[in-house]
Amino acid sequence: MDGTRSNIDYWEERVDLAACFRWTARLNMHEGVANHFSLSVNDDGTQFLINPNQVHFSRIKASELLLLDANDPDVLASPHAPDPTAWGLHGSLHRLCPHARCAMHVHSVYATTLACLENKLLPPLDQNAAMFFERQVVDDHYGGLAFEEEGERCAKLFSDPKKFIMVMGNHGIMVIGDTVAQTFNRLYHFERAAAVYINALQTGQKLSIIPDDIAAKTAAEFDDYPEPDIRHLSELKAILDEEGSNYAQ
Secondary structure (H helix, E strand, O other), X not given: OOHHHOXXXXXXXXXXXXXXXXXXXXXXXXXXOEOEEEEEOOOOOOEEEXXXXXXXXXXXXXXXXXXXXXXXXXXXXXXXXXXXXXXXXXXXXXXXXXXXXXXXXXXXXXXXXXXXXXXXXXXXXXXXXXXXOOOEEEEOOOOOOXXXXXXXXXXXXXXXXXXXXXXXXXXXXXEEEOOHHHHHHHHHHHHHHHHHHHHHHHHOOOOOXXXXXXXXXXXXXXXXXXXXXXXXXXXXXXXXXXXXXOOOO
16 A cells, blocks of 8 residues: 555545455446446535546546535536536435445446346345345336436435345446445445346246245344455455555555
């Protein structure tokens, strides 16, 4: 890690986010220079870090993340303005949904495939999928690019704090959480579970869905499992550090 950068505000949070951008690119869950991750840094959630406009996930550095205010009407007129859809979606979310401390939006292949089905809910087909039982909300009313009006509509769908995955119809997914580690862990496992589900559908055979009571029990057990998200992100950063990555600069 470049120690000369550590005096920048919210340095640890920046490093965590930058690591997640890099790993998302490595998993091919990115969308070129689109898609966005954000993290609230003040008490009411309205000030947040987000990736700079049109920078590939594989090149994002901690020091380059933007610090925005969701209540600033002039953000898009600033010299370092974010992508307009990033502002529309994440600005609205952090302004209207304070419990969404971290938000990660991707168009990953399997989750987006799920978002294009008539039934967009991920069923508890395997153990990973059970993590998301009764924790998903579906947006069935895609209205075009996520500029501010569309972003506000989507943000309001997260009114129930128990729901932390939004399957965005014909679009992708939005994952929220309390921390960068928790949110990325959810994003990673949702894509893995969606891949199993889509592959299972392709066999054409009848699916063996976990019963609701067992799925609910499993989801609760995941909620209480000790620090898998923290350890997951810690390992990813350790790998990046061993490889000499410049994400933490």
